[in-house]
Amino acid sequence: MRSKKRHNYKNLKIWKLGLEITNDISDLLIDFPKHEKFNLSSQISRCSVSIPSNVAEGSSRSDKSFSHFLDISLGSSFELGTQLLVAKHRNYINENNLEILEEKIEEFQRMTMGFQNSLD
Numbered sequence: 001m002r003s004k005k006r007h008n009y010k011n012l013k014i015w016k017l018g019l020e021i022t023n024d025i026s027d028l029l030i031d032f033p034k035h036e037k038f039n040l041s042s043q044i045s046r047c048s049v050s051i052p053s054n055v056a057e058g059s060s061r062s063d064k065s066f067s068h069f070l071d072i073s074l075g076s077s078f079e080l081g082t083q084l085l086v087a088k089h090r091n092y093i094n095e096n097n098l099e100i101l102e103e104k105i106e107e108f109q110r111m112t113m114g115f116q117n118s119l120d
Helices: 012-029 040-058 065-087 094-120
Strands: none
Touching: 012 040, 012 094, 040 065, 040 094, 065 094
């Protein structure tokens, strides 16, 4: 019987980038209006934390299951991109911050999809 290969999430570039995005978001949310604390700010925070968290959780599973957790992480990254556009529309973030975060999110998505393909 073959032993199942596990991934050390702390060594994965996608986890590191996901954590960087999460920390960037945390810094950005400091300047959001107080009335958004339980609305948009909370939603942005939750989905940003979901990105590296699902990579970490899935890393302990079989490759098939890991791929499912990567799908969830990718979904959270697309959700985050949309929420940042809402924040930009409401003038909570500027164009420069939006572009920097969008680039990181897109890089995460490309890297994660490539890694996911290597699992199959």
